Amino acid sequence: MPIPAKAFQRWLQGIAPDTSTADVCRISGIKRTTLAQQMVRGKISGTTVVSISRAFNINPVDALAVFDTFRALGDPPRPPSRAELVSQVSTPDLLRAVLARPALDPAGQPSAGRPTLSPTPHATSVKNWVEAIDDGELRHRVSAATGIAPQNYSAQLTANRLAPELAVATSLAAGVGPVGGLVASGLITEEEAGWPPDARQAALDSLSDGELTTLAGDRLLALGKALRRQEQDQEKTDKIWENLG
Template identity: 65%
Template sequence: MPLPAKAFQHWLNRAAPGFSTAEICRVSGIKRSTLAQQLVRGKVAAATVVGISRGLGRSPLDDLASFEKYADLRGKRPPTPAELVSQVATMDLLRAVVARSGPAHRSSRAVDAPEAPAVFSPAPHPTSVRNWVDAVDDGELRHRVAAATGIAPQNFSAQLTANRLSPELTLATARAAGVGFTGGLVATGLITEAEAGWDPAAKQSAVASLSDGELVTLAGERLQTLGKALHRQEQELAQTQKIWENLG
């Protein structure tokens, strides 16, 4: 969801008074040419605001919320347990399954001792966007998002397959699902879990609350999805190789 250049300039004057363009680009890691192009077009990317805010040591979430288009972010609703689990990478889920099946885990269950906390990699992961949408989807979510935004369902699905979602669609999806807005922004990688205000142990707690059957079922579904993706990649590679062979 691009931001008006004028509103961006007003925000930048408040956030970094006295900073030159060169200094802003240096602290944020944004190329001067990139920032200049966005200003000329009159549309500044949300990622630009996040990068500058992060570079200045400010809160990217609060700074985004200061813009009218992102005003919904002011109501910081925590992610649901399903959203948290969706941001656990598949390999981390598999490790959790293995840990649950080990003798140490069975012993701790026997004496009702707390589980040792797992260390999960931060979001996003290769299927974080699709997983997040699936976690908040009641079966009609895609249709509601399409109706609200005008995006064709196949274009929405294409973004999910590519594990990306524009900020505009992310907020529209969260709004249509009736959940908070940080889950989608974390899933897309626009902000980090810490910037979203998530408890560092939130994902671990969400996974720990799953029964053994729920955890194994979820891991199996993830593996099946991963297998299909790898199979498609192998077919595409084989087709590409065949084309090159035919070209000689």
């Protein structure tokens, strides 16, 4: 569930006791109308808390942990698994990593230099993260714990987004550290999550040639299916416009 407005007001008063709401919005880059609407509804989004915490030099993870919905973020930190880290490597970066392996290069030589990984999140970061920690029953456990319908949960993954409270609930249901989903969804950065600067690269480098090639193949297969669906949808749209004249 979103953050209650009363709890948010108490938190805001604690970090900025002498700052007006207008100044808070200006400093954090939040529209006053957006915050006002959230206050009227009595539900504050995690994104709002993250924006304000950054503006006041507070780690967003620590800020979110103040609220009951995100209390698990205050537990002792747990390092991300290798599977989680690799899930946050984009498909183009994976393909470049394949070509950089000497055993997979026709000339038997590594590519010159090692390209820098693209920042998180990437186009399928949320879906890849869930798949990386899913034991086959994860979605059912998340649905039971949060009340979200499985189809609605899947729709968020397809759109490469995940509500902050669902991201944390997913981590808890999978038994992994609670910040992984927040990184995958782009709410917080790797640095804010406490991930080492080269953690994703190290995880990628630790994959064997076979593991890396298989993973890249799986990503390409998933990408091909998604592109084909888009093409079919576009073909249907074009036919509708043709029939309309």
